[in-house]
Amino acid sequence: MDMEAQRFLWEGAIPLQIHLHESEVTTLPSPPPALILAPRLGYLPLLASHLKPYFSTALPPGVDTIWFDYKGLPLKWYPNSLFLCLKSLMDSFLYLQLLLSCRYIPTGVLFDLLCAEPERPWNLTVHFRGYPGNILIPCEGEDSIKWNFINSLKEAAYIINGNCKNVMNMSQPDQVELWRSVLNGNLEAYRRVSSKLKLEAVGEMNSSSPRSRSSMGEIDVSGQVKPGRVPVRLYVWNVSEDFDDLEDAPLIDSWDKVSYINRPVEIQGEGRFFTLHDAVKCLLPEYFVDKSLGTAESLTVGGDDEQRVLSEDASDDKKAEEEVETSSDDHVKASYEYEEPEIKLVRIQGIEPKLEIPFSWVANNLMHPEHFLHICVYLKVPQVNNTMS
Numbered sequence: 001m002d003m004e005a006q007r008f009l010w011e012g013a014i015p016l017q018i019h020l021h022e023s024e025v026t027t028l029p030s031p032p033p034a035l036i037l038a039p040r041l042g043y044l045p046l047l048a049s050h051l052k053p054y055f056s057t058a059l060p061p062g063v064d065t066i067w068f069d070y071k072g073l074p075l076k077w078y079p080n081s082l083f084l085c086l087k088s089l090m091d092s093f094l095y096l097q098l099l100l101s102c103r104y105i106p107t108g109v110l111f112d113l114l115c116a117e118p119e120r121p122w123n124l125t126v127h128f129r130g131y132p133g134n135i136l137i138p139c140e141g142e143d144s145i146k147w148n149f150i151n152s153l154k155e156a157a158y159i160i161n162g163n164c165k166n167v168m169n170m171s172q173p174d175q176v177e178l179w180r181s182v183l184n185g186n187l188e189a190y191r192r193v194s195s196k197l198k199l200e201a202v203g204e205m206n207s208s209s210p211r212s213r214s215s216m217g218e219i220d221v222s223g224q225v226k227p228g229r230v231p232v233r234l235y236v237w238n239v240s241e242d243f244d245d246l247e248d249a250p251l252i253d254s255w256d257k258v259s260y261i262n263r264p265v266e267i268q269g270e271g272r273f274f275t276l277h278d279a280v281k282c283l284l285p286e287y288f289v290d291k292s293l294g295t296a297e298s299l300t301v302g303g304d305d306e307q308r309v310l311s312e313d314a315s316d317d318k319k320a321e322e323e324v325e326t327s328s329d330d331h332v333k334a335s336y337e338y339e340e341p342e343i344k345l346v347r348i349q350g351i352e353p354k355l356e357i358p359f360s361w362v363a364n365n366l367m368h369p370e371h372f373l374h375i376c377v378y379l380k381v382p383q384v385n386n387t388m389s
Contacts, residue, residue, distance in 0.1 A: 012349065021125050040111075043104050048066045078105065108350060112347040153371060174193050177189060177192075194369075231371060238379050238381050240383055280375070
């Protein structure tokens with residue numbers, strides 16, 4: 001892993017200009033917007049400790065439940081809405097367990113997805129009243145985000161190593177130090193603890209094995225790439241309008257236009273140069289038909305039964321998790337006359353890498369602290385007479 005690249009990511013931040021919604025302002029003049037440099041690797045709900053005191057004197061009486069919107073779109077910090085449907089069917093304990101298994105979306109990923117043309121500062125509106133419970137699930141505080149982070153780490157470990165024993169066996173002090181390192185942007189502390197988890201980089205060979213390097217990643221003396229599994233979370237925005245410049249891209253005004261796909265990419269076979277473009281195609285087989293990527297000897301995407309590993313806390317919720325993934329997959333499936341969609345944009349960690357870049361480099365250097373690679377894709381789908389299956 002490139003230490004310089006990793007340090008660059010950990011220092012990444014988004015300038016936010018956060019306005020209190022006009023309906024909640026009770027003072028004259030209105031309070032000025034809060035200016036915050038938010039870590040890309042952080043989560044919007046964690047800003048509550050800064051924003052509540054800042055706007056407290058202007059708020060009307062009532063119970064504070066913080067939420068944000070961008071140009072009228074309520075901002076989710078989790079990728080799907082099935083939980084809202086299940087809430088009414090479960091008792092509070094089971095619902096809490098399911099909520100803990102939900103995966104939070106980092107602030108940087110939201111920015112990359114919603115701002116085709118990066119907006120600096122990013123103008124958001126904060127609310128403390130009128131929570132849209134039909135759209136969003138309230139964040140239960142920092143502990144909820146912490147355990148979601150740990151659960152994601154377990155899931156990634158299972159995908160990479162086939163088990164998550166090292167994460168499950170973390171001591172309580174190590175868990176606290178790991179989480180605090182992410183909160184505080186302390187890369188050195190993070191590396192000190194995460195090294196104990198033994199989550200190898202893609203294609204990384206055992207240190208005792210003879211090896212040589214290639215642009216693909218690590219290869220052994222026989223020229224074969226060591227099989228690797230990359231935990232990926234893909235956010236796909238399907239657009240029907242064409243655009244040449246990002247500033248002309250339409251706004252995302254509904255979460256129904258965004259698909260969330262949680263699939264590991266599995267690299268197998270003999271030394272084929274595997275690019276980011278190849279990985280995106282593998283992750284979207286509903287759209288891209290490429291027989292060269294579909295053979296048993298080449299490159300595949302992990303099966304649905306291998307997509308998730310739930311922690312002990314949420315082991316009874318596997319069925320609900322699979323329903324979430326199935327729902328997301330169904331959202332992107334359609335039958336149409338074959339005309340390959342156009343990838344308008346791929347953005348990872350605020351970077352728009354060339355599609356020809358080796359996927360192993362992307363996976364090893366642009367992953368988030370929970371060892372998932374978050375990829376935002378703008379996909380222009382051909383205008384045809386679609387029939388939903």
